[in-house]
Amino acid sequence: MDKLIYLDNAATTKTAAEVVEAMLPYFTENYGNPSSVYSFAAANKDVISRQRDIIAEALGAKGNEIYFTAGGTEADNWALKATAEAYGSKGKHIITTKIEHHAILHTCEYLEKDGYEVTYLNVDENGIVKLEELREAIRPDTILISIMYANNEIGSIQPIQEIGEIAHEHGILFHTDAVQAFCQVPIDVNACHIDMLSASAHKLNGPKGIGFLYIRTGVKIRSFVHGGAQERKRRAGTENVTGIVGFGKAVERAVSSLEERTAGEKELRDYFISRIEAEIPYCRLNGDRINRLPNNVNFSFRFVEGESLLIMLDMKGICASSGSACTSGSLDPSHVLLAIGLPHEIAHGSLRITLSEETTKEDLDYVVESLKGIVENLRGMSPLYEDFVKKQDK
Amino acid sequence: MYTEKVMDHFQNPRNVGEIEDASGVGTVGNAKCGDIMRIYLDIDENQVIQDVKFKTFGCGAAVATSSMATELVKGKNIQDAMQITNKAVMEALDGLPPVKVHCSLLAEEAIHAALWDYAEKHGIKIEGLEKPKSDIHEEEEAEEY
Numbered sequence: 443m444d445k446l447i448y449l450d451n452a453a454t455t456k457t458a459a460e461v462v463e464a465m466l467p468y469f470t471e472n473y474g475n476p477s478s479v480y481s482f483a484a485a486n487k488d489v490i491s492r493q494r495d496i497i498a499e500a501l502g503a504k505g506n507e508i509y510f511t512a513g514g515t516e517a518d519n520w521a522l523k524a525t526a527e528a529y530g531s532k533g534k535h536i537i538t539t540k541i542e543h544h545a546i547l548h549t550c551e552y553l554e555k556d557g558y559e560v561t562y563l564n565v566d567e568n569g570i571v572k573l574e575e576l577r578e579a580i581r582p583d584t585i586l587i588s589i590m591y592a593n594n595e596i597g598s599i600q601p602i603q604e605i606g607e608i609a610h611e612h613g614i615l616f617h618t619d620a621v622q623a624f625c626q627v628p629i630d631v632n633a634c635h636i637d638m639l640s641a642s643a644h645k646l647n648g649p650k651g652i653g654f655l656y657i658r659t660g661v662k663i664r665s666f667v668h669g670g671a672q673e674r675k676r677r678a679g680t681e682n683v684t685g686i687v688g689f690g691k692a693v694e695r696a697v698s699s700l701e702e703r704t705a706g707e708k709e710l711r712d713y714f715i716s717r718i719e720a721e722i723p724y725c726r727l728n729g730d731r732i733n734r735l736p737n738n739v740n741f742s743f744r745f746v747e748g749e750s751l752l753i754m755l756d757m758k759g760i761c762a763s764s765g766s767a768c769t770s771g772s773l774d775p776s777h778v779l780l781a782i783g784l785p786h787e788i789a790h791g792s793l794r795i796t797l798s799e800e801t802t803k804e805d806l807d808y809v810v811e812s813l814k815g816i817v818e819n820l821r822g823m824s825p826l827y828e829d830f831v832k833k834q835d836k
Numbered sequence: 837m838y839t840e841k842v843m844d845h846f847q848n849p850r851n852v853g854e855i856e857d858a859s860g861v862g863t864v865g866n867a868k869c870g871d872i873m874r875i876y877l878d879i880d881e882n883q884v885i886q887d888v889k890f891k892t893f894g895c896g897a898a899v900a901t902s903s904m905a906t907e908l909v910k911g912k913n914i915q916d917a918m919q920i921t922n923k924a925v926m927e928a929l930d931g932l933p934p935v936k937v938h939c940s941l942l943a944e945e946a947i948h949a950a951l952w953d954y955a956e957k958h959g960i961k962i963e964g965l966e967k968p969k970s971d972i973h974e975e976e977e978a979e980e981y
Contacts, residue, residue, distance in 0.1 A: 747870055749895035753846065766870055766895070775870065787867030787893075823852045823899065825863060825874040825891040 445759030447805045451645075451737055452594050452622060452796035453763060457688070458647040464691040465649065468684040476681050477670065486683050493690030500697050501639065501656060502630040509655045509673045510686055514621035517640035517655035518545035520666040520677075521617045525586050525638070526553050528662040529615070533583030539563045539571055540781040541598075542590050545640075546619055547777070563589075568730035569598035569782050576608055586615045591623035591639075595765055595778040595794060596729030597738025599627060606635030615661060621645055621653075625696035626704060626735050637661050643685065648692030652685030703799045704736035710797055714739055714806045721810060722817055728779060728792060737797040740765075742784060745827035746791045746820040748775075754816040760809055765792040787826065838896060839930040845900035850907050853889040860957065862949025864968060865942050871898045873946040875906065879954055883914045890946070897936035904928050905943035914951060918964055920944065945969075 448456070474483025476490055494505040511517045526536065538550055540562045550560045561579045563571055571589060587609045592599045602618060609616035617638035620629060624641035631639060638661065642653040657663055657676075669678025696703075711734075715727060724744040743751070748766025755762055765776025766789075774780070775789035784792075795809065821827040838846070855876035865871040871894035878887035888910050892902040905925050909917040922940035926932050932940060949968035955961060 745893065747894050747898075750846070750899060753843075753896045757847065785867075786870070790867070790870040823849065823891050824893040825872050826867065826893045828854065828874075828891055 447760045449795045450761045450763050451798040454644045455647045461688045461691045465684045465688040468687050490686050493686045496690045497693050500693050502632050509677050511653045513653040514640050514642035515545040517653050519549050521638045522549045524664045524666050528664050529585040533585045534558045535581050535584045537561045537579050537587045541565050541778045567783050569596045571600050580612050584614050588617040591618045591620040592735050594622045596740045597735035598730045599733040603634045610635040643689040646692050646696045649685050649688040652682050652689050707736040707797050717810045739795040742788045742792045743817050745824045758812045763794045766790045841930045842900040845903040846896040849903040851889050855889050860950040860954025862946050864945040864949050873902050873942050875946040875950040877950045885909050897939040901925050901939045901943040
């Protein structure tokens with residue numbers, strides 16, 4: 443395949459060249475274990491500490507509040523399970539939403555089996571949490587509110603500051619899964635009263651296998667991985683030095699380009715959305731038009747199924763993703779699309795396109811042209827479309 | 837994930853379309869699960885399937901199994917068409933991923949549903965053919981919108 447248009451940046455991103463360059467010496471030259479005493483290795487402790495500061499600064503946090511993990515999923519698991527354990531004597535009620543990533547939802551299900559009660563908040567048709575419903579869900583035994591910063595499928599950005607204020611008023615811990623939002627939107631953990639925040643490097647042109655959990659000073663949270671004294675005794679295991687260096691570099695890069703990069707992405711995103719809406723009939727934009735990640739586009743195309751769409755796009759060198767059942771490995775389409783009220787058959791026909799800083803207008807023009815033909819072709823063989831057209835004719 | 841044959845039948849599906857005044861039409865599956873297959877049969881007075889067309893809403897495997905099933909029944913008499921199982925469809929496609937086996941079952945059901953419709957219209961009984969369970973009635977389908 444000659445052409446490759448990568449538009450699945452919410453799944454993962456290309457590791458930036460300067461990130462790889464920054465990492466390389468830590469494989470072959472400065473490979474020492476940061477816990478060792480001799481200066482050759484101990485220097486890496488300072489290196490890690492510098493990356494912690496870079497990352498903390500991006501959040502308005504302190505360096506010693508950043509705990510490195512193996513990724514966003516581990517950070518989410520840790521935040522939920524360890525909070526439940528540490529605060530379980532105070533209460534056993536957790537509030538989250540129906541549109542969280544599985545790293546949160548499946549962890550909540552695990553905790554439910556362990557005697558915890560979880561309230562899964564609804565969202566409106568744009569995928570935004572209703573603050574009134576959150577207020578009503580709070581009980582005396584609520585110990586944690588975990589609500590994602592921005593949704594990975596439909597890009598809707600939650601009213602995090604308002605949520606944080608509500609949590610703060612009630613003295614409840616607030617965790618946010620910011621895996622999609624970190625370095626895509628400005629985040630201030632203090633203004634938003636965020637107590638814990640999960641993020642991952644590979645969503646922002648960093649390497650895979652490294653993430654962090656921000657834990658506000660004073661939050662009681664137990665160790666999740668037991669062993670050595672790394673990460674202030676809260677997360678054992680020899681530090682992933684190369685990964686941490688790559689993460690630091692990726693954040694430095696992403697923060698310095700944030701405004702310009704996201705402005706460019708937003709412009710392209712809106713151009714793409716308007717072309718699809720104008721040129722492909724019977725489509726629906728999923729997610730909020732305004733409170734939306736700069737690089738996220740999610741459409742449902744009625745009468746077509748998502749996996750078919752993805753394979754056809756793949757033939758044309760376009761990488762995208764879908765919330766159809768066939769891509770989830772179950773019979774149900776995406777829980778997020780169902781939560782915003784889409785009927786099953788429309789949820790099955792969803793397509794997620796997530797841009798990067800390298801995406802061009804030409805790329806998107808090519809995708810629109812390809813999509814027009816593919817959707818028409820698939821509708822031509824769809825019994826649902828046939829019935830729809832016959833009904834229109836009547 | 838898919839064999840070359842599946843990809844071929846997905847990209848170049850055989851017998852896509854409708855047959856006006858078909859001898860039998862069968863629609864199976866449901867939009868909830870993301871797969872709907874409709875098969876049209878044109879059966880002559882000797883009970884031979886002269887023509888067959890399909891329309892499918894579903895994943896690559898759903899389209900490919902529909903396409904292959906239509907190829908397998910074309911030109912067969914209704915008794916022979918009855919013998920075509922989902923296994924035969926899968927084998928003809930050089931296999932399907934385990935999670936997609938249900939697509940081949942749906943293809944078999946769609947053929948049976950179309951044959952059932954034909955048998956009902958003509959007041960005949962086809963040996964071994966039972967009323968399809970997942971046949972979608974027009975009214976039910978209309979409710980989806």
